[in-house]
Amino acid sequence: MFKNYIKIAWRNIIRYKTNSVLNILGLAIGLVSVMLIALYIQNELSYDTQFDQAEQIYRVNMKGKMGDNSFYAGYTPPPAGDALVDQFPEIESATRIYQPDNTKLTYEGGARPKVFNESEILAVDPNFLEVLSYPLQRGDAATCLQEPNSIVITPQIAEKYFGDTDPLGKTLAYGDDKKPLQVTGVFEDLTQYPASVKFDVLMPMANFNDVTYFNWSWVWLNMATYVKLFPQASVNPKNLANLESRFPEMLKVQAAPAFERIGQPFDEFIEKGNYWELHLQPLSKIHLYSQGITSSITEQHDIKSLYILGVIALFIVILACVNFMNLSTVQSVKRSKEIGIRKVLGSQRKQLIKQFMTEVLCYTFFAAGLACITVVLILPVFNGLTGKDLHIQAFFNGNIILLLIGIIVFTALLAGMYPAFFLTSFNPIRALKGKAAKSTNSSFIRNGLVVFQFSIAITLIICTLVVFSQLRYTQQKDLGFEKEHILVINNTESLGNSEASFKEELTALTGVETASSSSGMLTRGEFGDFYTPKATADEPNIATDISLSSYLVDDVFIQTLDLEVKAGRGFDKRFNDSLSVILNETAAAQIGWKNPIGKQIRYPGGNMEYYTVVGVLKDFNLESLHTPIQPFALFAQASQSYDTRTSFISLKISGENTEIVISEVQNLWETYSESTPFEYSFLDEDLAYAYQEDQRLASLFTVFTILAIFVACLGLFGLIAFTAQQRTKEIGVRKVLGASIGSIVKLLAINFLKLVVLALILSVPVAWFAMDNWLQDFAYRIDIPIWAFFAAGALSLAIALLTVSFQAIKAAAVNPIKSLRTE
Structure with a gap:
């Protein structure tokens, strides 16, 4: 049958x-x-699931508050991992990750040296591959990172430097001082293993003196720490909650000396309403459930x-x-x-x-x-x-x-x-x-299905228009600085003492208006630490602590980015600004100063220096509009209050003959540094990259909205064909009595257009609710535009009219004699 x-x-x-x-x-x-x-x-949900005993692995996150500033980050102080293993028997092991500043690798074993800046280099503890079991095709996970002079690479890096030859035992030189590192392992193709921590090169942590130096510190948050729990602790939520509940007592003991060292007694710090907490996040949750948790080491999306x-x-x-x-x-x-x-x-x-x-x-x-x-x-x-x-x-x-x-x-x-x-x-x-x-008697059902189809299609149209409106807003909003025609040169710290001469020669090039050097750059990260404002007789009631992000900059940084000085002045060669600071409006407001000029802040993390406020900048966005403006400061390069080991040179160029300007800048770079590749970007491109995920979501919205509209039109096409067939004889009679094709098309189309209008009415609240929730992820966002609803309605009506008219005209154009013979 x-x-x-x-x-x-x-x-x-x-x-x-x-x-x-x-x-x-x-x-x-x-x-x-x-x-x-x-x-x-499936790809997104599979992140970090391939690791052995993945359910026992957790990232240690730090949540802190100082004054009006709070943060939640996927970073910990250097000693956190060892302290957790020592203090809590539920924790089997810990491993750390550090993101170094220098990214240059050199291979000198061939006919000519191969030099590249590698953006995906991580420094890790020797047991890293035993905790996070990234698969190796060559080498032993237990031993390949034990020696300080070892390095483990991906197949792509191996081919890039060594071609088809066996990479094991070959030597790569790291950094400007060309520290020799021997290849002790090669990974499988990691592009086939979705993981929140991505890299091309792993190096032992022992190569980085700054990590060793800050092993005492519980406030230097530049490490990602992962812990592996024993099975009974990880699978039982009550045991896990009990474990976390004991962290504060451990921190009270372990962190106290570090806070005392920077002039912040830990007990007093907590009594002021501040907090300093460690939390565990399951490895499987990092990729999709890390909203509000800052990390540049892990790839984090939104569930x-x-x-x-x-x-x-x-x-x-x-x-x-x-x-x-x-x-x-x-x-x-x-x-x-x-x-x-x-x-x-x-x-x-x-x-x-x-x-x-x-x-x-x-x-x-x-x-x-x-x-x-x-x-x-x-x-x-x-x-x-x-x-x-x-x-x-x-x-x-x-x-x-x-x-x-x-x-x-x-x-x-x-x-x-x-x-x-x-x-x-x-x-x-x-x-x-x-x-x-x-x-x-099923016309109600059929009409309801058409309304349902177009409600979905119109909702998607509205959502797509709102998403693109927000993206356009991010591109057009005045961020408080000049982003057009700003050329950013990377890795200028490799020039050493020649950086100042290089910058001076850049200003002599045709098309270059100004050249500025800085320790950080917008969207590239910044140095952050705690500072203590000094109370004065006229303003005694101010914040006792504040967390500031900052750059070390030269005297033309403000001019190059066209930042607006609201009060006071910028840095100037005519003054000794080694102990000067420029705050943004948010920092001055959080401290509580009505007139910040001449006031002072102390930096406990340095040599207890006092810095005098000489200027206040109008607020500007360092990061994307997903992030609210935070307290920020500029310190003069002469201050040497801290060392980030990074440097950038920003050029304001005329915008004419851009390719020629870039070529001349590159030629000049190569006269100063033959060993470090020339790398640059434009500031507006860097900012656009910060919205890459939003742009992809918008593109997917567009594609699937078009598909939804097309499918909905197929359904409408079917229903108008059904109606035309039902009314074939009626159409013939009307034509015999003198009805025009236009009037018959109107007769057939009007009811369907009413259905589309009903669908529009139903879709408006749904689309409004969905987009209002999506926009909550932006600290600075548009109001949902009313025109998007009118545009979606007009577009859907036009598409529906076109679909209906095609079939209606076809039915109306049939010979009436043929129509009358149908019954």
Whole structure:
């Protein structure tokens, strides 16, 4: 019997070609969307799951508050790991990660030296690969990082420096002093192992003196620390909570000497309402559940983006199924006599239901096959949109295969149940007279499905417009500094004492207006530490502590970035500014100074120096608009109050003949530094990179919104075709009586446009709620624009009118004599 069902289904698919193509195309689009989004979500959810005993591994996060400033970061002080292992028997081991400033590697074993700046270098403890088991193709995880002069690299780095030769035992020189490091291990291709900590090169922590120097400090937060718990502690939430509850007592003892050393007795620090806390975050939660936790070492996304994409995929599948239902009701007009004859000849309703469900399964499997081929073809494009390296092999995962089979069956059932029961409900006598479909009372359901389809499509249109409006706002908002035509040269610390001469020669180049050096640069990170404002007789009630981010800068930094000095002055060569500081408005306000000029702050982290405030800057955004403006300061380079071991030179260029200017800058660089590659970027590009994830989300919104609209239009196309078939004789009579094609098109189209307007009304609150929640992730955001709703409504009406008009004109243009003969 089933074989017979298949044969009849195939005949009907061939017989009703147009209907079959539209059904298969709509279902295929839905399945393509689901497959692509499933690949993306599966990749995101698989982060950090490949490690041995991953459920026992946790990142140690630090949450702190000083005065009005608070933070939550994936960083810890250097001694935190050892202290946790020593104090708590539940913790088996700890390992640390440090991000060094210098990124230059040199290989001198070939015909000519190979020198590159590698952006993904990490320094780690010797047991790093025993805690986080990144797979090695060469070398021993237990020993490859034991010696200070060792280095472990990825296959990409091995090929880059050594070509096809065996990298083990080869020597790479690190940094400007060319410290020799021997290759002791080569990883597997890590692009196939989704992990929140990404790198190309690992080096032993012992190579970095600043880490060793700060081993006493509980306020120098530049390390990521991971701990591995014994199984009984990690699997039992009560045990884990009990473990965390004992951290404050440990900190009270361990951190007290460090706070005393910087002039901040720990007990007094806590009594002021401040806090200094350690928390454990499961390894599996780092990638998607780290909102509000700062870290430049880990790759962190937002779980909400997966929810959004998952909902979009579900909606598009439902749209495709609704489209199938509508097209099936169109086909019912043609097949009503077939159903009547089958019933008269004795076919039971359950047999007819099986027949129609078999047809639906055939449509679905054809659509699934087309979807698989489409996914293979467009996966490279999708990878470009998402920044992923997804492979079709991921589908050969048991869970993914079960998911796809489930989706196919779900789609078949959802798309087929209504048509099967609807078509088989026809009265055989009325069906043989061709009146069964006309007499059905299902117009409410069909209209409701159209409203549902367009509600989803319009919601996606509104969301897409709002997302792009926020991105445009981030690009156009006055950030408080000049971002256009600012060329940033990296790694200028490698020039050493020649940096000042290099900067001076840069200003002589045609097209270069100013050249400024600084220890940090916008979006690149900054130095942060605690400071103590000095109370004065006129303003005694001020904050006792403040946390400041800062740069060391020269006297033209403010001029180069066109920062606005609200009070006082900038740094000037005519003054000795070695003990001067310039604050931003937020810092001055948090301290509580009404007139900050001439006031002083003390830096406990240095030599207890007092710095006099000589200027106040108008607030500007150091990071993206996701982050609120924090207290910030500029210190003169002459102060030498701290050393970040990084330096940048920023050039304000005219904007004309940019390529020539870059070429001349590079030529000058190469006369000063033959061993360090010339690297540069433009400040506006650096800022755009900070919104890369938002841009990708916007692109995905756009793609899937277009697909949703297309599928919704297929459904509308099916319903207008159904209506036109039902009213064929009416159309013929009207034409005989003199009705124009335009009036008939209006007659057919007006009710459908009303449905689209209803869909618009229903979609507005849903889209408003969704976008209001999404915008909460931005510290500075737009108000949801009213024009987006009008634009979405106008666009959806135009698309619907175009879809309806095509079929309506086709029906109205039929010869009325032919129309009158239909019954």
